[in-house]
Amino acid sequence: MVKCRLCGSKAVIKLQYARMALCRNHFIEYLENRVRKTIVRYKMIKEHERVLVAVSGGKDSVSMLNILSKLHKEVGFELVALHIDLGIDDYSELSRKIVEELSITLEIPTIIVSVRELLKAGIPELARKLRRPTCSVCGVVKRYITNAVAVEIKANAIALGHNLDDLTAYVLKEFFNQNLGYISKLGPKTSNLNNLAIGRIRPLYEISEKESLVYALVLGLPFVKAECPYVRDDSMERLLKTQINELDYRFPGTKVGLMRKLAKNIETSYPPVRYNITSCRECNLISSDELCTYCKLTKRIFGRPYGSETREFIRKKINDLGINRSKGN
Ligand code: Q46
Ligand code: ZN
Numbered sequence: 001m002v003k004c005r006l007c008g009s010k011a012v013i014k015l016q017y018a019r020m021a022l023c024r025n026h027f028i029e030y031l032e033n034r035v036r037k038t039i040v041r042y043k044m045i046k047e048h049e050r051v052l053v054a055v056s057g058g059k060d061s062v063s064m065l066n067i068l069s070k071l072h073k074e075v076g077f078e079l080v081a082l083h084i085d086l087g088i089d090d091y092s093e094l095s096r097k098i099v100e101e102l103s104i105t106l107e108i109p110t111i112i113v114s115v116r117e118l119l120k121a122g123i124p125e126l127a128r129k130l131r132r133p134t135c136s137v138c139g140v141v142k143r144y145i146t147n148a149v150a151v152e153i154k155a156n157a158i159a160l161g162h163n164l165d166d167l168t169a170y171v172l173k174e175f176f177n178q179n180l181g182y183i184s185k186l187g188p189k190t191s192n193l194n195n196l197a198i199g200r201i202r203p204l205y206e207i208s209e210k211e212s213l214v215y216a217l218v219l220g221l222p223f224v225k226a227e228c229p230y231v232r233d234d235s236m237e238r239l240l241k242t243q244i245n246e247l248d249y250r251f252p253g254t255k256v257g258l259m260r261k262l263a264k265n266i267e268t269s270y271p272p273v274r275y276n277i278t279s280c281r282e283c284n285l286i287s288s289d290e291l292c293t294y295c296k297l298t299k300r301i302f303g304r305p306y307g308s309e310t311r312e313f314i315r316k317k318i319n320d321l322g323i324n325r326s327k328g329n
């Protein structure tokens with residue numbers, strides 16, 4: 001039996017890079033402490049700020065929400081959760097139920113936006129109508145709704161559940177494609193753009209996929225075990241993740257080392273993609289053109305942009321939940 005380095009009881013995880021094994025309780029304490037340090041190290045959240053947490057219902061976002069729900073009382077920041085029901089059959093139904101259950105247990109106000117209720121169709125049908133890949137339509141809709149909610153509740157930051165493995169794979173993929181400008185968006189924190197786009201933070205920046213999974217399992221947190229049916233098994237990110245984990249096993253600390261160095265060099269070595277930042281004439285949110293990507297996309301479906309109506313729909317959801325819209329920033 002592998003024993004916990006701190007108390008000698010049965011270990012639940014062996015941490016290769018830290019060269020130690022930990023029992024359930026010591027692992028929970030260790031992981032929460034690492035997230036706390038990540039938040040401090042990268043100055044992600046200040047006291048009295050309001051953070052919108054994007055929760056899909058998967059292990060990473062559920063673990064992140066649970067950890068933040070403990071830290072917010074201690075540090076004194078406010079949490080609001082957001083779940084977007086994408087209308088992807090059983091997968092979305094289950095994800096939504098899990099997030100609803102968790103939000104009650106953790107007592108976190110949770111805004112649920114249903115794409116089917118909003119756009120009268122789920123993501124797969126919208127993608128078919130547009131003849132575009134499902135994930136690309138999903139990305140536009142998710143980014144827009146998340147930002148629109150954050151702007152509406154005057155959140156200081158949007159917390160995303162990307163873990164260390166996801167981020168390392170994204171960075172390497174962009175590097176192989178020499179899209180260096182996109183790497184600038186993959187750091188621990190992105191800035192707020194004139195209050196048209198709220199900055200993002202990644203509290204799991206230094207937490208591996210295995211750690212977030214074991215954390216959710218040992219705490220018995222509810223999470224969706226199945227993946228979205230549109231995830232591609234043969235994607236470059238998938239392959240990169242496997243290869244990097246192999247590398248990290250042989251040279252422990254490779255992933256964390258890369259991401260820490262990246263965070264340090266991000267401003268000097270990876271200047272962001274320069275584009276014209278303006279506001280969409282229809283919905284007033286961030287755009288590089290007269291109409292934002294979401295308004296263009298919805299115009300192709302409905303014959304008119306749907307940004308203003310979407311913002312109105314979101315405002316109503318927020319009001320129904322009684323969330324104060326005048327806080328923050
Ligand atoms: S983009 Fe594609 Fe994901 Fe949307 S359709 Fe599913 S796999 S959920 S991260
Ligand atoms: Zn122990």
Ligand code: ZN
Nearest residue numbers: 280283295307
């Ligand atoms: Zn717009």
